[in-house]
Every structure is written in C-alpha cells, then in structure tokens.
Amino acid sequence: MVMKPLALAAIAAAALAAATGAQAQSPTSTANFTVTGSAPKICAISGPTLTNTNLVNIDSLDGTTLKISQLTDSTSLSTLPASAEVSFDAVCTYAHTITIQSLNNGLWRDGSTQAPQNGFADAVPWTGRLQWGSLNRTFTFGAQNRQIQSYPFAVASPNAGQLLLDISIQAGSTNAVANGPLLAGNYQDTIYVTLEPQ
Amino acid sequence: MTKHRFLIAATLAAAVSAAAGAASAASNIAGPVGVPVTGHAVTFCTTGSLTNGTTVFDLGVLTDTTTGELKNNIAPVSKTLNGAICNTASTINVAAQPMTAQSFTIAPPSGFSRSVDYTATASGWTTTPAVYETSQTTNGGATQSRNSAFSGPITVTLSGFSTTGGSTLRLVSDPNYLGAIVVTLAAGN
Numbered sequence: 102m103v104m105k106p107l108a109l110a111a112i113a114a115a116a117l118a119a120a121t122g123a124q125a126q127s128p129t130s131t132a133n134f135t136v137t138g139s140a141p142k143i144c145a146i147s148g149p150t151l152t153n154t155n156l157v158n159i160d161s162l163d164g165t166t167l168k169i170s171q172l173t174d175s176t177s178l179s180t181l182p183a184s185a186e187v188s189f190d191a192v193c194t195y196a197h198t199i200t201i202q203s204l205n206n207g208l209w210r211d212g213s214t215q216a217p218q219n220g221f222a223d224a225v226p227w228t229g230r231l232q233w234g235s236l237n238r239t240f241t242f243g244a245q246n247r248q249i250q251s252y253p254f255a256v257a258s259p260n261a262g263q264l265l266l267d268i269s270i271q272a273g274s275t276n277a278v279a280n281g282p283l284l285a286g287n288y289q290d291t292i293y294v295t296l297e298p299q
Numbered sequence: 300m301t302k303h304r305f306l307i308a309a310t311l312a313a314a315v316s317a318a319a320g321a322a323s324a325a326s327n328i329a330g331p332v333g334v335p336v337t338g339h340a341v342t343f344c345t346t347g348s349l350t351n352g353t354t355v356f357d358l359g360v361l362t363d364t365t366t367g368e369l370k371n372n373i374a375p376v377s378k379t380l381n382g383a384i385c386n387t388a389s390t391i392n393v394a395a396q397p398m399t400a401q402s403f404t405i406a407p408p409s410g411f412s413r414s415v416d417y418t419a420t421a422s423g424w425t426t427t428p429a430v431y432e433t434s435q436t437t438n439g440g441a442t443q444s445r446n447s448a449f450s451g452p453i454t455v456t457l458s459g460f461s462t463t464g465g466s467t468l469r470l471v472s473d474p475n476y477l478g479a480i481v482v483t484l485a486a487g488n
C-alpha cells in the first residue's frame with residue numbers, strides 16, 4: 102500500500118519525462134539552439150566616377166565613356182598628354198583576382214588593323230596604375246598590336262572601398278616613331294575592370 | 300495526495316494493529332504502533348521539447364549579394380518549446396553567442412566583420428520575456444522570475460540582426476556562420 106503511490110508517482114514522472122524529452126527530474130533544465138547562415142563569395146563594382154586627381158586634357162566622363170579633349174597637337178600632329186583618375190566603389194568578400202583588360206591594347210584609330218605607314222601612326226599607347234587596398238600596380242598597353250591585353254592581379258584577402266584607376270597618355274607616344282603624327286580619325290579603347298573571387 | 304496518504308496510513312495502522320492483536324494471544328498486549336508515512340515532491344523543471352522542426356535557426360544567405368552587407372530583413376520563424384514545466388517558483392534565463400565565421404578565423408580586414416549580433420527572446424514563461432542581446436556586455440533582462448509553478452509553452456525568437464562593428468561593414472565570406480542560444484529553466488527565484 103505504501104509502495105503504490107510511489108509507483109504511481111514514478112510512472113507519472115516517467116511519462117512526463119517521455120512527453121517533454123527531459124532526461125531526469127532536475128531543478129534545472131536547458132534547451133539548446135543553434136543559429137546558422139552563410140556569407141557567399143561576393144564581388145561587386147559600381148560605375149566609374151571621375152576624381153579631380155591627375156586630370157589633364159579630359160573633356161568629361163560621360164557614363165562610362167572617358168572623353169579626351171584633344172588627342173593631337175595642332176602643330177606637330179602628334180599625341181598630346183592626357184590623364185585622369187577614375188574611381189569605382191567596389192567590394193570583394195573573399196580572396197580574389199582583379200583584372201584590367203584592354204580591348205585594343207591602346208587607343209586605336211577606328212577601322213585600323215594594319216601597321217602604320219608613311220611615318221604616320223594610328224594607335225596611342227597608354228599606361229595605367231591600379232590602387233585597390235594594399236595593391237598598387239602599374240601596367241602598359243603598348244599599342245604594338247591591336248589585340249586584347251589583360252593584367253590579372255591576385256589579392257589575398259577581402260577588400261572594400263574605392264578602386265582607383267589612373268589612365269595616362271604620354272606626350273608624343275604612338276605606335277610608330279616617338280612624336281610622330283597621328284592619322285586622322287577617331288581613336289578609342291575599351292577597358293574592362295573585373296573582380297572575381299578566387 | 301495528502302488525503303490519500305492519510306488513508307494509507309490508517310489502513311496500515313489497522314493492519315499493524317491487527318497483527319499486533321494476533322500476537323497478543325501469545326504475549327502481553329503492545330501497541331497500537333503508529334507508522335508515519337511521508338512523501339516529498341522534488342522540485343523540478345523541464346524545458347519540454349520542440350514538437351516540430353529542429354533546434355537550428357537556419358538563416359540561409361546572410362548578405363545582400365550586391366553589396367556584401369548584412370541583409371536588413373532577416374526574420375527567422377520562432378521556435379516553441381512545448382511541455383515546459385516547473386513545479387515551483389522558477390526563473391527563466393536566455394543566453395546567446397553572436398554568429399561567427401567558422402572558417403575565416405583571423406581578424407577581418409578593414410571594412411569587414413566576421414560576426415553577426417542579434418537578440419534572443421524567450422517569451423511565454425514570464426510576464427516580461429527574457430531577452431539577451433549579443434552586442435551587449437551585460438544583459439539585465441536575460442533572467443526573469445515567476446513566483447508560482449507553471450506549465451506552458453516557451454517561444455524562442457531571434458531578431459535585430461546586425462553586423463558586429465557597424466552596419467557599414469561587410470561580412471567576410473564564409474560558408475558557416477554559427478551562433479548558439481541556451482534557454483534555462485531553474486527552480487526557485
């Protein structure tokens with residue numbers, strides 16, 4: 102008779118434990134949760150803006166088109182110097198590669214695919230400097246051949262902020278002789294800035 | 300229960316008395332002998348269990364893939380502990396750890412963070428929910444008390460997600476950001 106209520110109590114406790122998942126009667130009980138999520142590898146870059154640094158002989162940045170005011174010297178018909186610094190807001194959340202690519206390997210005259218003739222030039226080299234976090238590199242698109250030219254640079258850690266690209270054309274630089282005259286025409290190059298997670 | 304024990308005690312006393320009466324035929328009368336029967340209900344608490352779902356708050360992708368910043372609309376579905384019981388006055392406590400990158404363990408570069416803060420709330424047990432903010436060094440509202448036994452569900456909610464260090468920081472890429480929440484019921488207050 103004494104045991105019966107004890108037995109009932111034990112059964113009740115066992116049933117309660119089974120219902121609630123409790124391991125044993127205890128004055129303290131805990132429930133543990135975890136919260137998880139992921140942050141994927143992301144690289145993003147905004148459109149370009151023109152800074153006031155090294156701004157020489159530049160008409161405007163129209164959308165994504167950087168317009169040079171005057172490419173040739175009216176007397177020598179050779180290349181006038183020009184330079185600009187273009188800024189991009191950018192982020193990569195992982196180690197990544199930044200690549201600067203020139204579609205023409207220099208500014209080439211529209212329609213020109215042949216080597217310059219009769220002392221005239223039809224392409225203009227340009228040099229660049231890339232500043233991105235701790236990366237500070239220079240490169241040249243020499244206009245020796247009209248071709249795609251790329252410079253990839255590895256960046257070992259995430260980075261966010263302003264990506265600065267300096268573009269510079271030296272006085273008298275051509276794909277023929279130095280200070281040689283340029284053939285009349287429209288000269289252009291297309292630059293691609295690519296950020297890609299490794 | 301108290302009445303029931305009394306009845307048992309009376310029955311036992313009668314039985315003992317009857318046995319003593321039988322013995323009295325061969326010896327001097329002794330008794331009646333009282334046999335006290337006592338019981339003790341131990342204090343206990345249980346947080347119960349989840350009746351559906353898991354104990355994992357899976358937030359999925361934490362960042363805006365166009366900016367690398369923490370999404371501003373993270374709101375996971377609450378989880379409910381059913382069958383929580385304390386048979387006496389009790390306290391409920393909630394504690395939490397920030398979500399931290401499990402692979403990217405070095406100090407993040409400038410402009411980045413490897414941690415996400417949030418607020419964990421355990422409600423339903425006390426009038427004032429127990430609240431823990433991982434961004435705070437002290438959390439005075441993390442422990443709440445009630446003066447009576449209670450049985451009822453406890454709802455655990457996570458909210459207020461923010462990048463540790465400031466909202467303009469980006470999260471370093473990592474496949475696993477992990478945080479922990481512990482809800483504790485304790486007898487007494």
